[in-house]
Amino acid sequence: MASIVPSKKDPIIIVGAGAFGLSTALHLARRGYTDVTVFDKQPYDDSRYSYFQGCDAASADINKIIRAGYGKDVIYQDITLEAVEGWNQWNAELASGQTVPPGMTTADRVWVNNGHISMTDGPVLPPFEQASLASMPKNTQFVSTDTHDQQIAKSLGINLEPFKRQDPSRPNVALYDRTGGTTYADKACRFALHKARIYGAKFVLDPVAGELKELLRGSSDKSEIIGIRTSDGKTHRAALVILACGGWTPSILPALDGLNEATAGSVALLKIPRESPLYDRFAPENFPSWMHKMRDGHLGGLYGFARTDDGWLKIGYRGNKYTNPQVQSDGRERSVPITRWSKGETIKAIPKQALSVIQAFLDQYLPELGEAGIHISMTRICWYNDSFDNHLTVDRVPGMDGLMVATSGSGHAFKYLPSLGNWIVDAMEGVGSDRPAIQAWRWRTLGDQQSAINEIMQGSKGPRALSNLALVTDSRLGRSAKL
Numbered sequence: 001m002a003s004i005v006p007s008k009k010d011p012i013i014i015v016g017a018g019a020f021g022l023s024t025a026l027h028l029a030r031r032g033y034t035d036v037t038v039f040d041k042q043p044y045d046d047s048r049y050s051y052f053q054g055c056d057a058a059s060a061d062i063n064k065i066i067r068a069g070y071g072k073d074v075i076y077q078d079i080t081l082e083a084v085e086g087w088n089q090w091n092a093e094l095a096s097g098q099t100v101p102p103g104m105t106t107a108d109r110v111w112v113n114n115g116h117i118s119m120t121d122g123p124v125l126p127p128f129e130q131a132s133l134a135s136m137p138k139n140t141q142f143v144s145t146d147t148h149d150q151q152i153a154k155s156l157g158i159n160l161e162p163f164k165r166q167d168p169s170r171p172n173v174a175l176y177d178r179t180g181g182t183t184y185a186d187k188a189c190r191f192a193l194h195k196a197r198i199y200g201a202k203f204v205l206d207p208v209a210g211e212l213k214e215l216l217r218g219s220s221d222k223s224e225i226i227g228i229r230t231s232d233g234k235t236h237r238a239a240l241v242i243l244a245c246g247g248w249t250p251s252i253l254p255a256l257d258g259l260n261e262a263t264a265g266s267v268a269l270l271k272i273p274r275e276s277p278l279y280d281r282f283a284p285e286n287f288p289s290w291m292h293k294m295r296d297g298h299l300g301g302l303y304g305f306a307r308t309d310d311g312w313l314k315i316g317y318r319g320n321k322y323t324n325p326q327v328q329s330d331g332r333e334r335s336v337p338i339t340r341w342s343k344g345e346t347i348k349a350i351p352k353q354a355l356s357v358i359q360a361f362l363d364q365y366l367p368e369l370g371e372a373g374i375h376i377s378m379t380r381i382c383w384y385n386d387s388f389d390n391h392l393t394v395d396r397v398p399g400m401d402g403l404m405v406a407t408s409g410s411g412h413a414f415k416y417l418p419s420l421g422n423w424i425v426d427a428m429e430g431v432g433s434d435r436p437a438i439q440a441w442r443w444r445t446l447g448d449q450q451s452a453i454n455e456i457m458q459g460s461k462g463p464r465a466l467s468n469l470a471l472v473t474d475s476r477l478g479r480s481a482k483l
């Protein structure tokens, strides 16, 4: 039976004001839905999507990579190129003063086109990068070891070797993507929130009034979801509830077992003082976003950025993605996000293994930081909602009328923020449902696929469960940072 599409006047509730929820609200309201309300337990109007101010959503971050090269996966290549048009449009709206969120100015930008470089320590480009080179538009990609590409890059002022490697004789090859760069994620979320409000979307951003306590079920038909109850005890009726709770979604919706799991990436932050000569060296004008050995297992999976205006240089590791399995009320284990800002038990640490891979990279590729006395001073574990196949999950929930999910960014969905919601509204309305992206994002089970990319739900005895791993707390790092 086809799902009922809400009318333009029907109340629609979105739970979660991260990239998925914000973009969905923005596009629903832009497309004429007049009663859209977003609930989130984070007081984002006060905390402004800042990790330093208590936010722990994946989207609440200083920066995220934008890169359009996706190997053979042209679905995401095309969606990224579409999103880049949106990012440019948002920068233009900011600069012109047309759309300026509270606390931001016309000098702010939501993204910078400072390029993206994907490196490996082998002699040739890996298959993924070769496929990106073949499928991306001409003259957007440069191979660091190709003399012709080197000349063109030089004429464009692009540095294909931005790292001062300690041992330059060791093999190193990189693919530079001119279309890519960095989004200032916290500012981008504030922009999307403001824009969604201008279109008429409503937001309840509050630890109590904004927190989903439970889904409301119909009195006669228990399989029908008719709204939500929030932690202040209030009920909110809706024709459709869209769950967009990022890493929290699988523990809220057990039906996602086997399809989605919350996993954690590890992040290290170094602070470059403004007076240091390295402040300019790592400025976005001089340094791209980057990845290193992204698909090479637990000794690779590194990525990073230019420094922010505040001097934060961020390096992430996802060679291993960790889990926090907890027994839930139905007796089953699910991975539940835990962060330095969680209620109750918190964690101000990352796995020792992640820290040692990051430190080894710093020693080899960016030795000048350590020589200048600039060390890792703060860490974060940041929660993805992963699917077993790295695809998003955007669909109605089977057997639960009135409920939809928009989730499982699997570590790569922030870059679609300006346009993602348009796709989600299409999926809700059943528009263009034969398009490959919408097909790939449908509710699915592992049996439908050849093989899983991510091995999920290994449980508390699994090798990636945080409780089985040695952790290094921030207090044991070289220096402690001021929050």
Ligand SMILES: Cc1cc2nc3c(=O)[nH]c(=O)nc-3n(C[C@H](O)[C@H](O)[C@H](O)COP(=O)(O)OP(=O)(O)OC[C@H]3O[C@@H](n4cnc5c(N)ncnc54)[C@H](O)[C@@H]3O)c2cc1C
Pocket (backbone or CB within 6 Å): 015, 016, 017, 018, 019, 020, 021, 039, 040, 041, 042, 056, 057, 058, 059, 060, 063, 064, 065, 066, 210, 211, 212, 213, 244, 245, 246, 247, 248, 249, 265, 266, 267, 316, 382, 383, 384, 385, 406, 407, 408, 409, 410, 411, 412, 413, 414, 415, 416
């Ligand atoms: C370490 C790391 C690095 C990444 N790097 C990149 C990158 O470089 N480029 C890129 O494009 N993508 C990247 N991603 C992926 C990207 O961040 C995510 O795909 C995207 O931000 C997910 O958005 P979301 O809305 O699904 O989830 P989130 O941003 O986590 O938002 C979920 C929201 O739901 C709210 N919520 C949860 N439970 C409740 C409840 N009970 N009641 C009310 N609200 C609730 C939370 O407070 C939160 O605001 C990265 C992710 C991580 C973790």
